[in-house]
Amino acid sequence: MLELAILGFLYDAPLHGYVLRRHIAALTGHVRPVAESTLYPAIKRLEKAGLLARATEPGAVAAPRHVLTLTEEGRQELRRRLADPGQREITDENHWFTLLAFLRHLDDPAAQAAVLRRRLAFLEEPASFFYDGDRPLAAEELDDPFRRGVLKIARATSRAELAWLRDTLASLEAVGR
Amino acid sequence: MLELAILGFLYDAPLHGYVLRRHIAALTGHVRPVAESTLYPAIKRLEKAGLLARATEPGAVAAPRHVLTLTEEGRQELRRRLADPGQREITDENHWFTLLAFLRHLDDPAAQAAVLRRRLAFLEEPASFFYDGDRPLAAEELDDPFRRGVLKIARATSRAELAWLRDTLASLEAVGR
DNA sequence: CGAAGATACCTCGGGTTCGATGTATAACGG
DNA sequence: CCGTTATACATCGAACCCGAGGTATCTTCG
Structure with a gap:
């Protein structure tokens, strides 16, 4: 998720680490803050893997900074990760939102639609958080007001996202015709 | 998050590891599956910390199983974690939902309300995923349909949750009077 | 001029997570 | 009776993440 955000931005x-950090904080920081000691090693990993290159520049304001640029392999890798995301990227909202934030970088509408359809399939399969044996429980069947809340909120999210997915898929397919 | 779920269930x-695993899979597994190799060490950690005790029983169906029981410290620790959650538990939906799933175990309505109010305060502060400098961008200002989707879905979730939080807080306060 | 704060990057250690793999037992279908 | 599946638990190594702490420069305010 972090690497996807780095590649995406x-x-x-090209950006240097400090600005990149603020971009990532704006994107996901209110939900899941990212520590410096996570970001800088991640940058190093990606550099070591040949996905980005760094150029040292005298700092405009303070200390010298490392401007990061994606290599051609880095650009390919981002497109690969967007086109063929892992299951976690589809099911976990945090990961999914990060993916959506950069999905425009996949310039083929058919490939974008394919990713949205994977999310659609995931949301369409019946799933609850609470079960009576194998039977998913509806909000109304729960005594616990907090668990009822979980279901109500999840259902509202799901409805909104399903509507958006269907709309967006329709317009992506309209482009293809 | 995992430890909270273990303590909560x-x-x-008392449950043994295998059943516990299926409970956790039902609660959060569709979004974020938990590997066996994460669960069993977590159980050990909690046992080592004195929060739970295990008793070996001959397996009803197959291999012998370890029935896990919370100690008094374990019960206190759950209530402590519910009453005074970390910031991640408040801001990250996955963590928050896990916490909500067990918040009923906090039997003081005032303490429950205090937790809900922390979430309310978090949701009420204006936050976007995308900024123009410091100014949060509205969905309508974005060209990117995918980023528009992120905002639309997040707004729908937020609206639903705010409504539920206010309702639930009102009824919790009604109990207190 | 000196303290505070923002900019800008880094390392280390401890802890968590996961995939792969291993070990048993029991039930069930063919 | 034999392979598959489900039950039930465990270890190992690699990777990842975070908090704490460190280094250095420049601006701003008193």
């Missing part, structure tokens, strides 16, 4: 323009 | 009744 750098796909648009 | 065992608070109701």
